[in-house]
Amino acid sequence: MNKHHLLLRGFSSLSSSLCRRSGPPHLPARPLFPPSRATVLNFFSPHHHHHHHQSYHSPPSPYPLPTAKMSTSTTTTSPANLIEQSKRLAAFQSVTSHLVPFPNYTRIGIGSGSTVIYVVEAISSLLLPSTLSAMTFYPTGAQSEQLIEAAGLNLQYINKLPPGALLDVCFDGADEVDPALNLIKGGGACLWQEKIVVTSSKKFVCVADFRKISKGLGTSWTKGIPIEVLPLAANRVLGELKRMGSLEPRVRPGLPGKAGAVVTDNGMWIIDAPFKPLRVHGESDREGGEWQVDELAEELIRIPGVAEIGLFYGRDGVQQPEGGAQKPVEAYFGMEDGSVKVLSA
Numbered sequence: 001m002n003k004h005h006l007l008l009r010g011f012s013s014l015s016s017s018l019c020r021r022s023g024p025p026h027l028p029a030r031p032l033f034p035p036s037r038a039t040v041l042n043f044f045s046p047h048h049h050h051h052h053h054q055s056y057h058s059p060p061s062p063y064p065l066p067t068a069k070m071s072t073s074t075t076t077t078s079p080a081n082l083i084e085q086s087k088r089l090a091a092f093q094s095v096t097s098h099l100v101p102f103p104n105y106t107r108i109g110i111g112s113g114s115t116v117i118y119v120v121e122a123i124s125s126l127l128l129p130s131t132l133s134a135m136t137f138y139p140t141g142a143q144s145e146q147l148i149e150a151a152g153l154n155l156q157y158i159n160k161l162p163p164g165a166l167l168d169v170c171f172d173g174a175d176e177v178d179p180a181l182n183l184i185k186g187g188g189a190c191l192w193q194e195k196i197v198v199t200s201s202k203k204f205v206c207v208a209d210f211r212k213i214s215k216g217l218g219t220s221w222t223k224g225i226p227i228e229v230l231p232l233a234a235n236r237v238l239g240e241l242k243r244m245g246s247l248e249p250r251v252r253p254g255l256p257g258k259a260g261a262v263v264t265d266n267g268m269w270i271i272d273a274p275f276k277p278l279r280v281h282g283e284s285d286r287e288g289g290e291w292q293v294d295e296l297a298e299e300l301i302r303i304p305g306v307a308e309i310g311l312f313y314g315r316d317g318v319q320q321p322e323g324g325a326q327k328p329v330e331a332y333f334g335m336e337d338g339s340v341k342v343l344s345a
């Protein structure tokens with residue numbers, strides 16, 4: 001086992017904390033880092049532009065990354081490995097487009113989940129140590145705090161960000177992404193601090209794999225919209241959710257790891273509230289229980305006892321550069337064929 005494997009093992013074990021769901025233990029059977037920083041930086045081409053209302057596939061990756069062909073031609077690559085490789089591919093591409101060309105960035109947000117592990121790996125390996133030493137990284141919870149520390153990056157907390165100041169960019173994952181780049185987040189019980197960090201950033205870049213692309217939120221992520229609630233209000237909130245047409249909302253159980261409810265980094269509980277797939281545009285049919293994303297989000301956040309909701313919606317950092325935007329400016333998806341699909345709202 002070489003040191004790269006050890007490093008990833010370190011990341012993997014750290015990520016077993018709350019904000020990570022069942023993590024694939026598989027390791028990519030290839031070098032985990034590009035050959036050298038210089039090679040990567042030389043390869044970087046300014047292909048990135050902000051494309052509205054369209055998607056594009058990135059040019060061939062300069063990194064030694066796997067392709068679907070390679071995957072099927074080896075007997076060791078499982079579907080789980082393909083997913084991990086897709087996440088890693090998207091992470092490297094997003095960092096190449098949104099951080100490598102901006103060595104003057106000083107404040108970077110790091111989200112939660114299994115995909116941001118690769119974002120931190122990409123940041124550590126693509127940027128020069130002298131560039132990194134001038135950057136400070138802001139976590140969204142206990143898991144990303146540990147990731148930042150394990151990578152030896154400068155750590156700072158979002159409560160230390162002066163009033164009115166903004167992070168330059170924030171990278172985070174998602175559970176589902178619709179065509180307008182509305183997101184479901186919180187599948188790993190992290191959403192409140194994520195929303196604070198994302199809305200404190202000039203731009204939010206979403207990193208995910210092909211399974212997250214959706215026509216309407218609730219189509220592929222059917223467990224429900226994660227909602228962070230004050231524990232004593234849980235039953236009241238459940239009642240409201242049923243009234244609004246949620247199908248069997250429930251408090252997320254901590255089993256098998258923990259008896260009772262999942263407790264978030266903020267001492268709250270999570271309710272998962274399934275709704276019929278959300279409409280991207282138009283209006284809600286409230287009687288029929290069919291909601292439009294923004295309308296549902298605005299009703300949910302008003303329920304007393306709800307701390308924050310796992311819908312990230314509204315405007316993005318291009319539309320609202322002064323901060324406060326919840327949607328990503330771009331979403332990067334590692335695809336099964338080894339390409340990266342980039343979506344802009």
Ligand SMILES: O=C[C@H](O)[C@H](O)[C@H](O)COP(=O)(O)O
Nearest residue numbers: 113114115173186188189190
């Ligand atoms: O609660 C967890 C966060 O919202 C994650 O960003 C989200 O669940 C995506 O996680 P992953 O990258 O592991 O799919």
